[in-house]
Amino acid sequence: GNSVTQMEGPVTLSEEAFLTINCTYTATGYPSLFWYVQYPGEGLQLLLKATKADDKGSNKGFEATYRKETTSFHLEKGSVQVSDSAVYFCALRGTGGGNKLTFGTGTQLKVEL
């Protein structure tokens, strides 16, 4: 079946540091890939997505590239801010029909001054 593996957290960075959160997946065919973010006390918000190989999703300075050859969708940001502190979830929608998302465990990011 489909699965998503994310790096363990928490990840603690200083403001303006470079961020990478690794995400790899297992799925047949060409799934759609997503990053969701959950700020404290709020719901899951779609951060960015990519629907085919080599697509790059981007939003709010975050980027992720759909790499079919390495089955990866790593999240990156060049310069993090304290306001980026949140839990980040990688997810996929498989190609077998249906609308369900398969999530990773989430990675907590803490950004300090």
Added chain:
Amino acid sequence: EPEVTQTPSHQVTQMGQEVILRCVPISNHLYFYWYRQILGQKVEFLVSFYNNEISEKSEIFDDQFSVERPDGSNFTLKIRSTKLEDSAMYFCASSETGPFLYGYTFGSGTRLTVV
């Protein structure tokens, strides 16, 4: 910006009791979902609902669970006889179409604690 609203935000219940978790999806959305996250574990799909019926459900969604759209605006998840292992954060979501195009809009979640 339109929101998905979930109530209550926290619920404590005794084992064996029935609970109903409530959600108000975005008004023009057609697909509705429930997910849950046991503390420290993955967010897991429970069920999707379209056109007044279940379109897909996971192995977790057994006979103890049911969903309903009783009045055209609310979307509820009922757990008939709660177990300790049902303790989790439950997320409701809705979408205009499948998440392939737009992604879901999630609610803030209901934290259910079974004691």
